[in-house]
Amino acid sequence: MDTSTMDATVGPKERRLISAQADGVLGEFDHRFDFKASGEFAIVYGPNGVGKTRVLEIINALCNMNVMRLISLPFRSAELNFSDGSRLRVTRISGVDSEDELAIDGIPERPEKRDELQFHLWKGDSTPVESRVSALSDFQTYLQKATPYEPMDDSGTWIDPNDGEVLSYEHLEQRYLSRFRALNRSRGPRNKQTSTVAPEIREFAESLDVRLIETQRLIGLSVQESARNNDRYIFRENSPQSIPTIIRYSDQIKLSLDNNLSANSRLTQSLDSTFPRRMLERGDKSVLTETELRNKWAEQTTRRARLTEIADLNVDPELSLPEGSLNSWQLGMLELYLEDADEKLDSFSNVLKRIDLLEEIVNARLLRKSLHIDANNGLVVTRRLDGSSVPLTALSSGEQHEIILMFDLLFNVHSGSIVMIDEPEISLHIGWQKKFIADVLRISELVGFQFVVATHSPQIIDRWWNYATRLGPNLTDFLGEEEAGDDA
Known part of the structure; x- marks a missing residue:
């Protein structure tokens, strides 16, 4: 823009x-x-x-x-x-x-x-x-x-x-x-x-x-x-x-992750090629204490393990530190390694947050099925009972609508946008409708957009009546006094 x-x-x-x-x-x-x-x-x-x-x-x-x-x-x-x-x-x-x-x-x-x-x-x-x-x-x-x-x-x-x-x-x-x-x-x-x-x-x-x-x-x-x-x-x-849209979105996330992998590979080559020189220039200087370094190492190991579930980073997700005390040179080298690793993993940070939220929201909705995303296959749905694959087009219209809409908001809307959603209740179970506004709010907070929802469903509005505006004539004008009384 x-x-x-x-x-x-x-x-x-x-x-x-x-x-x-x-x-x-x-x-x-x-x-x-x-x-x-x-x-x-x-x-x-x-x-x-x-x-x-x-x-x-x-x-x-x-x-x-x-x-x-x-x-x-x-x-x-x-x-x-x-x-x-x-x-x-x-x-x-x-x-x-x-x-x-x-x-x-x-x-x-x-x-x-x-x-x-x-x-x-x-x-x-x-x-x-x-x-x-x-x-x-x-x-x-x-x-x-x-x-x-x-x-x-x-x-x-x-x-x-x-x-x-x-x-x-x-x-x-x-x-x-x-x-x-x-x-x-x-x-x-x-x-x-x-x-x-x-x-x-x-x-x-x-x-x-x-x-x-x-x-x-x-x-x-x-x-x-x-x-x-x-x-x-x-x-x-x-x-x-x-x-179908759900297949196109599956291809879209594969392409996005492939681009992230390419960028990560270029960054990795650049950092690795200069690591010895930067290490020699740094010497045994270390900002972190050994305890802080070990805590940061554990946190980063968790991040690597999650990323290797999605994309092949060609790294061991469970690298371990040696036991016993670390000397100053070891602390300095490992701290520089962690800084480089943070920079490498940050190339996936934005997309990973969106993937995590999409999987969390959708998996709370799917019945006996789970959604998983990876770089090789895009959107993957499996049965929880036996792990067998479910074709995306075999999902119900409600399941497809949920995945498509949440994917769209997470991956195709920009920060600062105004999103207008017409009748999101289509094909959605009442239980899903009640959670809809809260789910989109979580997405909007992550992505950074405003949204307007037009709906017929009181379940969509649920506890958010404070934010709702009724359009149209008064009920008595629209239905007549007797029907309006019944409706109330």
């Missing part, structure tokens, strides 16, 4: 979302929710039909500056307020006359009334930055209207559904940005009111790092590796070789 475009005193980790509001959702509902003082999470709930999912989609599209998606969503205005005093707002301007006839790649666009969006960004007490944008004047929405490509998700990859080709946003800029600029120039001065989103607004939005986790978490895409060429991949939906 490029932090150069942000306020000098406020980085993405310091800027926290404190409230969100969307008015005119589905043409009639005004919704707002706030984060408590701690700022970690918020819950929204309410009856079907009040637009809980739509609120999350509006926030996601606004923070990702997806103009086409925003125009397609049913709302009048939306505003996000942040802890540093900044505010980002979008307002729909309906029924704007199109004064000219455009031709995009030879396809005429007839004059018609259309919706436009007005963006405002406030930073503290400064005058707001403004942009008024139509679907055609924004490059991302131009791509969706004038090219066959559609955004796959929030990762910056776009797909041509006609042939399955996937390109990065950067590739599309190289291919189409000059055409887009030429088109805007050709529209002339009478369309100056519809320009691209101001760079300052777009840069602010990009700094927010917002992620929406939707209900369809098990859907996968297939990858034809032979089609890779200059960082391009061909993805095909619903093909016989379709790769």
Whole structure:
């Protein structure tokens, strides 16, 4: 993430979302929710039909500056307020006359009334930055209207559904940005009111790092590796070789651990090659007492043993110290060895904490099965009775949802992100639902993100009603007095 475009005193980790509001959702509902003082999470709930999912989609599209998606969503205005005093707002301007006839790649666009969006960004007490944008004047929405490509998700990859080709946003800029600029120039001065989103607004939005986790978490895409060429991949939906999400995540953790092993190997070679020289320069100097050194050795032996369960480090996990007192040279040498070993093991520290938490959470849920992660096989599930392997795709939908969601939060979300989770109760047992918020809180504390949960389930909310906001009309308005009394 490029932090150069942000306020000098406020980085993405310091800027926290404190409230969100969307008015005119589905043409009639005004919704707002706030984060408590701690700022970690918020819950929204309410009856079907009040637009809980739509609120999350509006926030996601606004923070990702997806103009086409925003125009397609049913709302009048939306505003996000942040802890540093900044505010980002979008307002729909309906029924704007199109004064000219455009031709995009030879396809005429007839004059018609259309919706436009007005963006405002406030930073503290400064005058707001403004942009008024139509679907055609924004490059991302131009791509969706004038090219066959559609955004796959929030990762910056776009797909041509006609042939399955996937390109990065950067590739599309190289291919189409000059055409887009030429088109805007050709529209002339009478369309100056519809320009691209101001760079300052777009840069602010990009700094927010917002992620929406939707209900369809098990859907996968297939990858034809032979089609890779200059960082391009061909993805095909619903093909016989379709790769479920849980398999893709298993491959992802294998790749991540392989990268850690490679980095560890390079670091090990560097440290080992210079160890004799550094030892001679150090001499018999030692900061630790013998007792402290032996305690540190025991702690490090435990770390090595845990890591060798996951990755082949080519080290003996149970190295032992000689009995009897150690002289000054031995203390100095062993202390330097421990310092080097700490540096080597630290290359796995971040991923190991996430692996430990994933295994702990998931293994508290699985019935008569255990999840284990290693560098050779990725995600491995075995039966506790006999240790036999269970194919990942043979797990129940609830088990897969749990693993996929927790993996996603631990390994695919960045520090400082805002994560929105839609209906996490899908396929989850009531007992799992009751533990959900507490589990995600543990993950958010480790990774460092805020999250919003939209749910129908009182079990998901459980003991966290203080953090919950009900969206929609009063129960008496929605159900009628008799039914509302029964519901209460």
